[in-house]
Amino acid sequence: MFESIEGRPAASLEGKVAFITGSGRGMGRAHAVLMANRGADIAIHDVNKDWAEETGELVRAAGRKALVMIEDVADIEAMAAHAKTAEEELGRIDILVNNAGVGAERTGIEGVDPAFFDRLFNIHLRGHFFLTQAVVPGMKARNYGRILNVSSMWAMTGHHYGATYTAMKSALLGLTKAWAKEFAPHNITVNAIAPGGVWSQMAIEKEGLESFTARSKKTPIGRFADLDENAALVAFLCSDEAAFITGQTIGPNGGQAIVGI
Ligand SMILES: NC(=O)c1ccc[n+]([C@@H]2O[C@H](COP(=O)([O-])OP(=O)(O)OC[C@H]3O[C@@H](n4cnc5c(N)ncnc54)[C@H](O)[C@@H]3O)[C@@H](O)[C@H]2O)c1
Secondary structure (H helix, E strand, O other): OOOOOOOOOOOOOOOOEEEEOOOOOHHHHHHHHHHHHOOOEEEEEEOOHHHHHHHHHHHHHOOOOEEEEEOOOOOHHHHHHHHHHHHHHHOOOOEEEEOOOOOOOOOOHHHOOHHHHHHHHHHHHHHHHHHHHHHHHHHHHHOOEEEEEEOOOHHHHOOOOOHHHHHHHHHHHHHHHHHHHHHHHHOEEEEEEOOOOEOOHHHHHHHOHHHHHHHHOOOOOOOOEOOOOOHHHHHHHOOHHHOOOOOOEEOOOOOHHHHOO
């Protein structure tokens, strides 16, 4: 049932609890901070303790509760236990952002070994599939949920040096559609974003500053996104205002996808 948003601040997340994977730095941190500024308590998760604790400080500085959890998202039993802890300590999980990720192979098919393939599968897909499995029963019990999968523009366009990454990010779009249908009767929406280039450390380290800068200038908008530029979209899709949006993928990419770079 649609809850009236009349008279409330735009995309308010007042009183909500969000669990955000990979929120130690980069876009995940930006989602955590903006959601906290809009009223949500945050379960911060990352494999890197220092980064996750820094995000925790930023969330607390915004006046919200922060629960910091350190884990490899690929460890599905440990992640399920963290989801339970977050529900106990923060009261529930209303919003799940499946964001943690690592970069593409940047090589053709000959350069991909099974260990790399399995690692990308375990982080991007298997880890987030089973974390979602752990979180959904609580959402069903409360008849409310927002799930946001962080895919990539490459899932829409493909990339000649990123087939493994593209495959895993494409699978997330499949999950987005299937889960949207499966969970809709429980008032749980499932959407995805498929960002183009974003100035994260991961993207710069993977591609190299020179090449990344040169490519950014070829987008119709003439640049790649700042780290926090997709956070408002994610917060909106995870708000009550987006109650009628489900199974959708939105591509914040400055027009990059239409010129194919
Ligand atoms: N930067 C881009 O251009 C771009 C474009 C499209 C999609 N993405 C996706 O956006 C998401 C965020 O990436 P980002 O660019 O902010 O990179 P980032 O490296 O700044 O942030 C990723 C975070 O995930 C964490 N992480 C990585 N592997 C993990 C694991 N196994 N377990 C737990 N945490 C883990 C990292 O420690 C880091 O804090 C990723 O899923 C990425 O694939 C990025």
